[in-house]
Amino acid sequence: MNRLLATQNRRVVDPNFTHQLPKIELHAHLTGSISPQILHQIWAQRKTQDSSFILNDPLIEMSTELEHFNVSAFFPLVSTLSVLNGFMDDGVRYLELRTTPRVVQASGITKTSHISTVLDCIANFRLSTKDIMPTYLILSIDRRNTLTEAMETVDLAIQFRSQGVVGLDLCGNPSKGNISIFRPAFEKAKAAGLQITLHFAEIPASSTEEELRTLLSYEPGRLGHVIHVPTSIMQEITTKRIGLELCLSCNVNAKLISGGFGDHHFGQLWATESPVILCTDDVGVFGSPLSNECFLAAKHFDLSKEDLIQLMRRSATAIFSGESEKKKLLHILDEFQKSMQL
Numbered sequence: 001m002n003r004l005l006a007t008q009n010r011r012v013v014d015p016n017f018t019h020q021l022p023k024i025e026l027h028a029h030l031t032g033s034i035s036p037q038i039l040h041q042i043w044a045q046r047k048t049q050d051s052s053f054i055l056n057d058p059l060i061e062m063s064t065e066l067e068h069f070n071v072s073a074f075f076p077l078v079s080t081l082s083v084l085n086g087f088m089d090d091g092v093r094y095l096e097l098r099t100t101p102r103v104v105q106a107s108g109i110t111k112t113s114h115i116s117t118v119l120d121c122i123a124n125f126r127l128s129t130k131d132i133m134p135t136y137l138i139l140s141i142d143r144r145n146t147l148t149e150a151m152e153t154v155d156l157a158i159q160f161r162s163q164g165v166v167g168l169d170l171c172g173n174p175s176k177g178n179i180s181i182f183r184p185a186f187e188k189a190k191a192a193g194l195q196i197t198l199h200f201a202e203i204p205a206s207s208t209e210e211e212l213r214t215l216l217s218y219e220p221g222r223l224g225h226v227i228h229v230p231t232s233i234m235q236e237i238t239t240k241r242i243g244l245e246l247c248l249s250c251n252v253n254a255k256l257i258s259g260g261f262g263d264h265h266f267g268q269l270w271a272t273e274s275p276v277i278l279c280t281d282d283v284g285v286f287g288s289p290l291s292n293e294c295f296l297a298a299k300h301f302d303l304s305k306e307d308l309i310q311l312m313r314r315s316a317t318a319i320f321s322g323e324s325e326k327k328k329l330l331h332i333l334d335e336f337q338k339s340m341q342l
């Protein structure tokens with residue numbers, strides 16, 4: 001009896017385990033991943049440099065105005081580095097970060113120089129940390145973009161492919177924009193061998209059958225959020241084994257789903273054969289690092305330690321960078337499972 005209890009206890013997930021677990025993060029927006037403390041430091045630095053800068057301290061006022069203060073474009077090095085360190089310290093062992101190319105005219109920053117600086121930062125980080133967290137970049141197209149802007153983003157992704165850009169994302173306010181205009185952009189990306197991930201069915205208004213079918217016709221390898229999906233479309237998604245980036249704290253705290261953690265669609269989707277990936281989305285905003293997302297999933301859906309390791313194996317099948325990183329991750333997970341005597 002005691003031995004049975006001891007075995008069960010060994011399987012019970014605690015925050016220490018989810019911190020140690022080698023984790024895979026595939027849906028993290030660079031700007032939203034900056035911690036409030038780092039935002040404050042960047043804000044203070046900007047304030048001393050520019051007396052006409054009128055935004056309030058982000059620690060005092062977390063407002064939508066922050067979106068206009070393009071932190072990652074103004075200070076790409078400090079923001080990217082702080083975000084990479086945050087994920088590494090939380091035990092992330094593979095990261096696909098995403099960001100929107102931005103222009104900051106006053107500082108002479110172009111979309112090209114913005115993305116090139118982020119990529120340089122990632123490359124230096126990988127070198128200086130002995131590549132403990134292989135990191136790749138996804139470039140975001142905003143739903144409010146014009147087709148010309150979206151094409152520019154695709155061209156940048158193609159230009160920087162050899163430096164670690166692995167795909168394109170479609171994000172932004174889900175109540176805005178007409179996503180059908182982006183077909184030539186996603187076709188060009190696909191033809192160039194880039195992968196595609198799309199924010200999908202975040203709110204009822206962006207979940208019409210027409211919109212969801214159009215998005216699926218862009219042949220995404222992964223989908224983000226996947227909340228308001230009719231059954232027939234969900235069946236198509238699971239049959240195609242499209243990767244599902246699920247963000248528990250974001251969806252609960254931003255009230256994108258009704259109810260609490262136990263009501264999240266993770267419960268149903270985890271039971272399918274699809275690659276399900278737990279993701280933070282905007283850890284700087286929602287304050288729940290990936291280790292905590294894993295803990296929440298275990299707590300509310302009764303996952304064991306083995307289940308979480310298996311979840312990471314499934315996540316590994318959905319990465320965009322290719323077979324060699326996938327193999328490395330599966331090996332790391334095997335070794336981890338052995339070391340935990342599971």
Ligand SMILES: CNc1ncnc2c1ncn2[C@@H]1O[C@H](COP(=O)(O)O)[C@@H](O)[C@H]1O
Nearest residue numbers: 029030031032098099100140171172173199
């Ligand atoms: C439910 N969560 C979400 N849904 C849709 N888009 C989101 C998002 N969270 C963040 N973004 C998108 O990410 C951009 C900021 O990161 P970058 O400056 O590009 O790194 C925002 O402009 C927004 O469009």
